[in-house]
Amino acid sequence: EEAVIEILKDYTAPNHSVWGIVARNREQNFALNLLLDPEIDFVSLLGAAGTGKTLLALAAGLAQTLDSKRYREIIMTRITVPVGEDIGFLPGTEEEKMTPWMGALMDNLEVLAPQEGGEWGRAATADLLSSKIKIRSLNFMRGRTFQNKYLIIDEAQNLTPKQMKTLITRAGPGTKVICLGNIAQIDTPYLSETTSGLTYVVDRFKAWQHGGHVTLRRGERSRLAEFASERL
Numbered sequence: 001e002e003a004v005i006e007i008l009k010d011y012t013a014p015n016h017s018v019w020g021i022v023a024r025n026r027e028q029n030f031a032l033n034l035l036l037d038p039e040i041d042f043v044s045l046l047g048a049a050g051t052g053k054t055l056l057a058l059a060a061g062l063a064q065t066l067d068s069k070r071y072r073e074i075i076m077t078r079i080t081v082p083v084g085e086d087i088g089f090l091p092g093t094e095e096e097k098m099t100p101w102m103g104a105l106m107d108n109l110e111v112l113a114p115q116e117g118g119e120w121g122r123a124a125t126a127d128l129l130s131s132k133i134k135i136r137s138l139n140f141m142r143g144r145t146f147q148n149k150y151l152i153i154d155e156a157q158n159l160t161p162k163q164m165k166t167l168i169t170r171a172g173p174g175t176k177v178i179c180l181g182n183i184a185q186i187d188t189p190y191l192s193e194t195t196s197g198l199t200y201v202v203d204r205f206k207a208w209q210h211g212g213h214v215t216l217r218r219g220e221r222s223r224l225a226e227f228a229s230e231r232l
Contacts, residue, residue, distance in 0.1 A: 008033045019059040019112050027216045028052055034212035035060035035178065038070065042168070044156075044179040044202050047216030050225060053180040054154065055108045058133075061150040061178075062112065065132050071150040071176065074133045076105055077141060077167070078154040079188075105133070105154075138163065147172035156198040157181035158188045164197035 010016055011023040011032040018036070023029035027047075034043045035057060045053045064070040109129050153159070153167060156179040164179075171177050181198045193199060205211035219226055 009036075018056075018063050021055060021059040021112070023056075024052070024220050025218045027214055027218065028056060031056050031214045031216065032060060034214065036064065037212075040176070040210055040212050041171070042177050042179075042201075042205050042208070042211040044181075044198065044205070044211075044213045045216060046181060046183060046198070046202070046213070048182050048184070048219060048229065050219040050229070051216035052220055053216060054105070054152075055111060057152050057178050057180060058105070058108050059112060061152065062129065062132070065150060066128075070148075071174070072148045074150045074152065075136055075146060076133060076152045076154060077136045077138060078156075079138055079158045079163070105135070109133075138167070141167060141170060144170055145172040146170055146175050148174035149176075151175060151177045153177065153179045155181055155187075156201075157183050157186050157196050158191065159197035160188075160191065161195075161197045161200040164201050168201070 008029065009032075011018060011029050014022055016022070018032055023032055031043075031045055031052075034040050043057075045057065047053050058074070061071070061074040065072070065074055112129065149171075151167075151171065153164075156164070158181075159167070168177055179198060179201060181196075183193050183196060183198060186192065186196055188196075191197075202213050206213060219229070
């Protein structure tokens with residue numbers, strides 16, 4: 001067997017920050033290297049809440065959408081809860097229907113908006129970021145082909161292997177797919193850690209030279225959240 005040695009960029013250094021975000025541990029550094037590598041088309045990030053999955057994926061996506069213009073826009077999707085609920089009959093636009101399930105996105109956009117510039121500056125930045133991020137439901141993804149997009153699949157542990165295949169095969173030329181999830185927090189009743197679509201794709205892509213996987217083990221949450229996670 002052959003081994004390939006690759007020199008990684010050190011994103012723990014402040015001068016190498018990505019949209020103001022620096023890697024706080026080696027796993028986050030590995031993740032940012034994969035997310036920003038143009039030769040990597042598929043990235044899966046596993047980890048509990050607070051490990052930085054969504055924040056890292058968004059920061060890397062914005063850097064490659066607004067700065068380097070590698071991708072035209074960021075598309076974020078996830079399965080709605082309760083599982084299998086059809087949001088097609090709910091009032092409002094597609095994004096308005098998905099908003100209740102996209103709290104993590106909104107929380108992380110607040111972190112990425114610069115603190116300087118006052119309230120107006122933060123609001124203007126938030127509007128700019130939102131204009132480049134499209135929220136889509138799984139129901140609206142069928143039959144579409146995405147070209148030059150940065151596609152984030154959140155809560156991927158709740159997808160079946162078939163749903164995962166349907167999503168990833170929608171990726172056209174120049175599109176990067178990022179799967180985020182916590183395999184220990186599956187909400188779908190008929191899925192387990194071994195049958196989850198997230199487990200499936202991690203296994204199937206592990207030997208592909210244009211794919212990468214990182215398990216984020218260290219939480220970067222508050223001491224209260226960390227204690228509650230361990231004891232409750």
